[in-house]
Amino acid sequence: MKSSVIIFPGSNCDRDMDVALKKFGFKNQMIWHNDQSIPKSDLIVLPGGFSYGDYLRCGSIASKSKIIRSVIDFANSGGLVLGICNGFQILTESGLLTGILQQNKYLNFICKNVYVKVKDKKNKYFNNIKKDILELHIAHNEGNYFCSRDEIKSLEDNNQIAVTYCDQKGLENDENNPNGALKNIAGIFNKNKNVLGMMPHPERMIDKYLSGEDGSLFFENLLGNLK
């Protein structure tokens, strides 16, 4: 299975993502943002980090880079596009996903483990994962998801909400919402559910000696679907 991780100036989770994809059996290649096209892939990943320093708005400058055109074409033709953290921000800024990620409600960068509830399993990212609640890791300053009333209704109506912040038992409330995101949203899909953006980093959760292992379930499932 072929995957491509796109490196923007300022990306810094590109290597982590490469390690994770390879660990679970992807043939991964690293693509420089200035490249005109992306080699044939089954999955394109926009990794975390601070593309262009997160200057102006997170993800806004990367969303104007040359390569984004190819990502959009790939997504429109049904290819799987995954954006993690800064990648999620780039996806909203480029219009592939609805809404925007604002600064965290409590104004601080947050780095910690969180629980998320899987809200939809009719998609290639979560379909065969047995657990409903995953322990993942966040590290961001702008993860406070926001969109208009109409947009949120449409996200809900089409089951486009992918994961929401919750506690160990699945309770979604303000206390378990680390950044003030609307409806505790941690990740969303596009209409066709081939594009997923989420703030938590599954690639940081693939080793029990590190932060934990629930990220492994995510990658194993993804690979299973592409085989």
Added chain:
Amino acid sequence: MKIKVIVTLKNGVLDPQGKAIQQTLNGMNFDNVSDVRQGKFFEIDVKENDENKAKSLVDEMCKKLLANLVIEDYKIV
């Protein structure tokens, strides 16, 4: 010529930073501050002497990059 732009959050969009500043000001005994909203300010130097043309260029820049119209409004000043 230099064109100035102010980008502000739309009414109704939460502004946690503004809120925090307001609270800090209240804490510093500026009791009569009832609200603070924070926005961005840009000064853009365009090689263009016709003011109208310069402004219409900046208007395009705002739409395409400087403001995210989901949550922000902009004003060329």
Added chain:
Amino acid sequence: MKIKVIVTLKNGVLDPQGKAIQQTLNGMNFDNVSDVRQGKFFEIDVKENDENKAKSLVDEMCKKLLANLVIEDYKIV
């Protein structure tokens, strides 16, 4: 009443954000953008009807909190 403030980086102080925005605009074919400087904008609602009094309060706020005079200037507009 609402008082507006613009805080900008002092001349000569590095503005990494402005620089990145300028390069992006150039890359988006806005070739004649020669410089961009980014600043902050505040709209402060003060319970005070006398404009002069309100402005002088805001002036104090700027000095004490809103601007860091080490690297920034402010202007009440």
Added chain:
Amino acid sequence: MKVTESVAIDHGLKKEEFTKICELLKRTPNITELGIFSAMWNEHCSYKSSRKHLKKLHTKGKQVIQGPGENAGVIDIGDDDAIVFKIESHNHPSFIEPYQGAATGVGGIMRDIFTMGARPIANLNSIHFGSPQHKKTKNLLRGVVKGIGGYGNCIGVPTIAGQTNFDESYNGNILVNAMTLGLVNKNKIFYSKAAGTNKPVIYVGSKTGRDGIHGASMASATFDDKIEEKKPTVQVGDPFTEKLLLEACLELMADNSIISIQDMGAAGLTSSSIEMASKGKLGIELDLSKVPCREEKMTPYEIMLSESQERMLIVLEKGKENYAKKIFDKWNLDFAVIGKTTNSKKIELLFENNKVAEIPIDLLAENSPMYDRKWKKTKLPQKIKFNKDDLKTINLSDCLKKILAFPNISDKKWIWDQYDHTVMGDTIQKPGGDAGVVRIHGSKKAVASSVDSSASYCFAHPFSGGKQVVCESWRNLISVGAKPIAITNCLNFGNPEKEKNMGEFVECVEGIAEASKYLDFPVVSGNVSFYNETNDRGIKPTPTIGGVGLISDYKKIITMDFKKNGNIVYVIGKTEGHLDQSVFAKDFLNEKKGAPPSINLFNEKNVGETLLKLIDLGLVASCHDVSLGGILVAVSKMCIKGNKGIKINPLKGLINKFEYFFGEDQGRYIIEVNKSNIKKVSEILNNNSIHYDEFGTVDEKMLSFKNDIKLPIEELSNVHKYWLRNYMDS
């Protein structure tokens, strides 16, 4: 501008120094030359007050590849892997502009590391603030933490540990010390020594602006009430550009094009170019018209003294210019050939086709002043006699709860939650343990690191204090199962022109030297920050030690959280009950006098090495060194971390319970041992003549001691965890 004595004095030079410059040059320097002399001869670059004493430090060892004198120290960790590390201060700028000051501090130390060819793999920070009640403290703390996070998070290097301290002696001078560890192949280390003449000198990175002109002199000046006027010397950091610079430099380093490389830190282009030439015994010629400038009409003086961040100077092999330029173009960074190496042994500067400066290099480097400043010894203070009857009236439970919520003891999670500590995917031990641990990417090995200081001990008796900090660092590494290898030190002191401050410095250095020699724990890099003084009030002497140790198999690391009910808890190392200078005495009883605990290096080494053996044999379930606050505080932290309780055994012998629980005797650890291992553990401890007490048994969620203490862990946890958060929110 005509150069006169008063102009020289405005540049921070002393009258005698100016006279000496004129004599050495056999003429009066022009303004550019004066600027260069003032930058090179100030304390920050010349170490003129400290050099004589720094020579006493123990700097050699089997694993030392590079000791002090380079951008950073380098140690061998086997299999061709080497760790490059150093700590550096950014105290003065952080007090003036906390966010940018701290951010550029982190940026500067990371450049020191990747200059040597190493990819940074971990950051640490040691930060000291004034009293929490002081009106500036909260904003300074918030700004510093945001600045450290803002820079490190953006680059994508995990911040794995640190230290945060409050003391009113820092009210007017906070301390921000940043440390970075990098990983390099030991055969591919880059140095700053230039070699060969007529080699191109390359400028890369950001453009030069009028930032921080005279920042290095500021770092060597004390503050007064007119501090506002010094403001324009603060620089703004651009972590994004630094990230690009890091990647571009490492890409260029994969090839053999670089002869020498040096980051432009304090005193910018001046010190970087002169150091390269001086180390290579060469001359250097620069054409300043070719330096990429951010602003118009910059003068040679400004270009040479600018402290704009994110810049590097490289001496390249001839003919490699185009190859190198392509790499920097790809990363969108400035690249310019600005000069060449020569055999003149001079620095020669051209600007718009005129020669604007010419100075023999040795006048600036080797011939820079060195002072043997007067200093005063600190006598060992007398022992305090505590009134045992007064102690009896204290309620142990209340006392413990109060101490756990003291600013210096309380949990610092509010801080490190704001630092990305997991990026790079190798963080085995996050902040919150005795030392941070990162895995060597793709291997079984890991390195542990910790930063420590004990200003109160150093203030009471600098020589003991100096020894103590080294030992504390050693203990923190051992507590996670790492073999200590080497240290770096950041020596933060007051005004060296005052005999008392100079004495504190000298004796702390001697203490550090003695302990590090005995423990075979050499100093490989460091930094001195003097003049931490405002309106004549200096800080307490604060040497900060950053230690690095090696773990051969990361799966064997030990954490401090209690693991299992029924396990036995031991205190290893002897408790005499030394209360003087303890948190209990100073902050609870308000008795600030007395001597710090003494250090027995033989015991320290014996206990530490034996404990490492126990850990290696898999006999230890959890471990924590006993530091500030004494045994009861250490045990409470282990309970809180593990969400477990402990049933403490009745005390043996005649020792007073306050002395036992709160004494800060050195060389002690708490370990948790599974019942099935008790025999083996006691055998090994006995065979090594190590004193140990059977302290208690891990229990269900309650800390209890006879009828004196019965505290649910949740209650302890709540007081310990939230002091800082509540303080910042209030």
